[in-house]
Amino acid sequence: MSAFLRRLLLDDAGRKLLALLFALVLFDLLDAKVRGSDRLTVHVVYIDSAAMTQVAEAPDRTSKLLVVERIDAAAPLVVADRPRPEFMTLVLDGPKDALERVKARRRTLVLRVGKEGDLVPTSDDLEGIAQLRDELGPGGSISVDPPFRLRIEPESRRAVAVSDDDLVLAGSPAPGFDPRSRTTVVRPPEVTLVGPRSALDRALERRADLFERIVLDGQRQVTQTVGLGLQWRDQLRMQGPAGEELPGLRVTLAFRRQMDVVPPPDGEFDLAVRVLCDDDLLARKDPSRLWADGWRLRFPGRAANPRLKLQFLAPAPGARPPAVDRLALELARDHVDLVVRAHQLAGLERGTLEVAIIKYADFPEDLDVVLAPGEPKSIEVEWVAPVREDGDGAREKGAGNDG
Numbered sequence: 001m002s003a004f005l006r007r008l009l010l011d012d013a014g015r016k017l018l019a020l021l022f023a024l025v026l027f028d029l030l031d032a033k034v035r036g037s038d039r040l041t042v043h044v045v046y047i048d049s050a051a052m053t054q055v056a057e058a059p060d061r062t063s064k065l066l067v068v069e070r071i072d073a074a075a076p077l078v079v080a081d082r083p084r085p086e087f088m089t090l091v092l093d094g095p096k097d098a099l100e101r102v103k104a105r106r107r108t109l110v111l112r113v114g115k116e117g118d119l120v121p122t123s124d125d126l127e128g129i130a131q132l133r134d135e136l137g138p139g140g141s142i143s144v145d146p147p148f149r150l151r152i153e154p155e156s157r158r159a160v161a162v163s164d165d166d167l168v169l170a171g172s173p174a175p176g177f178d179p180r181s182r183t184t185v186v187r188p189p190e191v192t193l194v195g196p197r198s199a200l201d202r203a204l205e206r207r208a209d210l211f212e213r214i215v216l217d218g219q220r221q222v223t224q225t226v227g228l229g230l231q232w233r234d235q236l237r238m239q240g241p242a243g244e245e246l247p248g249l250r251v252t253l254a255f256r257r258q259m260d261v262v263p264p265p266d267g268e269f270d271l272a273v274r275v276l277c278d279d280d281l282l283a284r285k286d287p288s289r290l291w292a293d294g295w296r297l298r299f300p301g302r303a304a305n306p307r308l309k310l311q312f313l314a315p316a317p318g319a320r321p322p323a324v325d326r327l328a329l330e331l332a333r334d335h336v337d338l339v340v341r342a343h344q345l346a347g348l349e350r351g352t353l354e355v356a357i358i359k360y361a362d363f364p365e366d367l368d369v370v371l372a373p374g375e376p377k378s379i380e381v382e383w384v385a386p387v388r389e390d391g392d393g394a395r396e397k398g399a400g401n402d403g
Helices: 002-010 013-033 049-057 096-104 129-136 197-205 280-285 326-333
Strands: 035-048 064-069 077-079 087-095 108-112 117-119 141-144 150-161 169-172 182-187 190-196 214-217 221-226 237-239 249-255 259-261 268-276 296-298 307-315 336-341 350-354 356-359 368-371 378-384 387-389 395-397
Touching: 035 049, 035 096, 049 064, 064 077, 077 190, 087 096, 087 129, 096 129, 129 141, 150 197, 190 197, 214 221, 307 336, 336 350, 356 368
Parallel strands: 035 064, 064 108, 169 214, 268 336
Antiparallel strands: 035 087, 077 150, 087 141, 117 150, 150 190, 182 249, 190 237, 221 249, 259 307, 268 307, 296 378, 307 368, 336 356, 350 378, 387 395
16 A cells, blocks of 8 residues: 555655646636625715816725715705715625726726715716726626715705894803803804705704804903804805805894892892703613613712702892892793703713703793803712512612613
């Protein structure tokens, strides 16, 4: 047996090695011709038609798809999706060697936005795809998977005259000054909002959210640059009278009516801090049975909701202390709340929340209310799981909910 193996391996060894070499070369050639499938993911860049030249001249770093908007300046069309898709995936079918060559090079494809409505492009709609097919060779194919969807809308423009009612204040001016009695200067007083038609319609229906809040921190006068509200910044643009792009409005507020503390006992009272919840809580914390299971907030170290002292402010006539009708004070007490907003925990089990004063519609216009000196402006809170009874009557905390 050993002699047979020696003859098999050693007799005419040169020819056998040459045959093995030819077999390996033939295998490699045949393997390169075997068909296969691969994916090419391209980064999506959204550009104006006028910017095509600059993008084309930029050095290629990654394969990309240029989605060209605003082709017709008289009737511009734009992608209305927010967030907009960032990647497109192409499925390539062809010989393995061709697939390797195609993926080794950086590609620039172009998709032009030319029609309003839902756009689900195929590979035939992409400029530059013919060259890819040529490189794949006869029988090569390219498809888009998963489908790439865009919502195309006309880009609208609306002139907006900014009024005092469009400005939302957060915080308080200098002590003794009424935030409702102020002089407001806005530059420019009128702007043009530009964006997809549906987004622009929604923004103008919710004017109170159109601009970001003006933050007051005890000033008698404040000047701030006020941009678009957070939810509109990536959907709309703001332009000035000459069509220039604006980062924001320049707003100056000067508070002029001085107020003073209403003397005790009528001018002081206390309120329990209540927990205010909204729909954001369910989206951010996400136990689906949050309310059914009775979850609530607790103030650590306190047996019940804390009570804080507040003071009324009223216009001060000269050097004399303000005199206010007691009925007006009673009405004010019935139309104010002291709250913490539970959704600001944003999924945390414990945190510190700002104490906010909410004045309802019937709160007297000539009055204001503030926390008394020394009272905390924020309070530590924590989530508390529900306490339920099991089948044996025993009390169990948080059973059936992972919180």
